[in-house]
Amino acid sequence: MLDMLSKARRVALVESSRGQYVPIGLAKIAAFVRRNGGTAEFVPPSGVGRAFDLAAVSTLFTYDADAYRKAIRAIGAASDGGTPVLVGGVCTSLSPGLLDQGEEASMFQPPAFAFQGFSRELDLCVPDYSVDWGQRDGWERYSYAFTSRGCPNHCGYCAVPRLERTAGLQGAVGGILVNPNWREHIVPDRRTCVILDNNITAAPPRHPRPSLRQRRNIPQRPHVLPQGAGRRKPAPPKPRKARGLARLPARP
Numbered sequence: 125m126l127d128m129l130s131k132a133r134r135v136a137l138v139e140s141s142r143g144q145y146v147p148i149g150l151a152k153i154a155a156f157v158r159r160n161g162g163t164a165e166f167v168p169p170s171g172v173g174r175a176f177d178l179a180a181v182s183t184l185f186t187y188d189a190d191a192y193r194k195a196i197r198a199i200g201a202a203s204d205g206g207t208p209v210l211v212g213g214v215c216t217s218l219s220p221g222l223l224d225q226g227e228e229a230s231m232f233q234p235p236a237f238a239f240q241g242f243s244r245e246l247d248l249c250v251p252d253y254s255v256d257w258g259q260r261d262g263w264e265r266y267s268y269a270f271t272s273r274g275c276p277n278h279c280g281y282c283a284v285p286r287l288e289r290t291a292g293l294q295g296a297v298g299g300i301l302v303n304p305n306w307r308e309h310i311v312p313d314r315r316t317c318v319i320l321d322n323n324i325t326a327a328p329p330r331h332p333r334p335s336l337r338q339r340r341n342i343p344q345r346p347h348v349l350p351q352g353a354g355r356r357k358p359a360p361p362k363p364r365k366a367r368g369l370a371r372l373p374a375r376p
């Protein structure tokens with residue numbers, strides 16, 4: 125599937141349900157496309173004309189699936205069925221039926237292709253901030269570092285162990301795969317960084333632990349968004365670590 129991205133010359137990047145953040149998956153795709161000699165633009169679904177030779181659509185929450193289908197339909201209408209659509213992201217991985225919903229299957233003209241799981245190659249790409257992501261209200265001052273995959277716990281209600289199977293992957297320790305280049309993802313010309321991490325308290329070696337010592341090594345002011353405890357034996361962090369965590373500014 126990544127072949128489609130590397131061969132495309134002009135790629136439309138579409139995020140069908142908008143948040144304040146840079147759409148990190150798409151920003152990595154933009155970097156990947158550029159590295160392969162193509163160009164990428166962030167456009168609404170209705171802006172995907174036939175001039176684009178590929179539309180890359182990212183999905184996230186499964187409860188937004190209707191919005192994703194609507195976006196794909198809109199791309200079909202805007203490009204008169206002429207621009208192939210490649211869909212990826214969390215929702216596409218968790219709901220393989222997203223593109224094949226019974227009677228709705230025929231609405232995708234041309235057919236859309238689904239990329240499932242995660243890509244280590246894309247994960248290593250530093251998000252491309254030269255694209256106009258339409259960010260406002262200060263969010264354009266942040267860089268985004270998604271620092272680890274997997275989780276040593278298998279809480280029944282959580283999608284992460286299903287999404288990010290790290291067993292057998294080179295570099296994975298205790299079920300956690302740390303992006304070895306995470307520091308490069310904190311770019312110097314953005315004042316603040318958001319660190320997105322499921323395993324912020326699991327602290328394997330080389331992990332961006334929010335200890336004060338590590339913090340001194342990060343020039344920007346980090347905002348840490350822990351998504352879960354990520355401990356093999358779930359336990360609250362030790363008091364010293366808890367004090368360190370408490371000092372870090374966090375925002376939802």
Ligand code: B12
Nearest residue numbers: 143149180181182185186210212213239242243246283284
């Ligand atoms: C960051 C994050 C957040 C952030 C930001 C979300 C955002 N809008 O960007 C915040 C903190 C806001 C958040 C909030 C919530 N989250 Co959240 N979050 C995540 C997290 C940790 C990472 C997602 C991410 O940005 N990854 C970084 C990108 C680079 O990785 P990626 O999306 O996997 O993309 C890769 C591939 O999929 C692929 N790819 C992606 N797009 C595309 C497109 C194409 C064309 C191709 C080819 C490939 C491709 O390439 C990438 C590189 O490998 C995931 C867990 C996880 N580990 O995935 C949970 C997760 C998505 N969140 C989840 C939940 C439940 C929530 C909340 C509801 C929690 C709550 N109770 O409040 C809220 C909802 C907020 C809302 N409605 O807006 C669940 C969703 C479950 C579901 N059924 O959908 C997840 C899966 C966690 C879990 N424990 O199960 N979240």
Ligand code: SF4
Nearest residue numbers: 275277279282352354
């Ligand atoms: S510890 Fe957190 S990320 Fe890991 S499986 Fe449980 S809820 Fe999911």
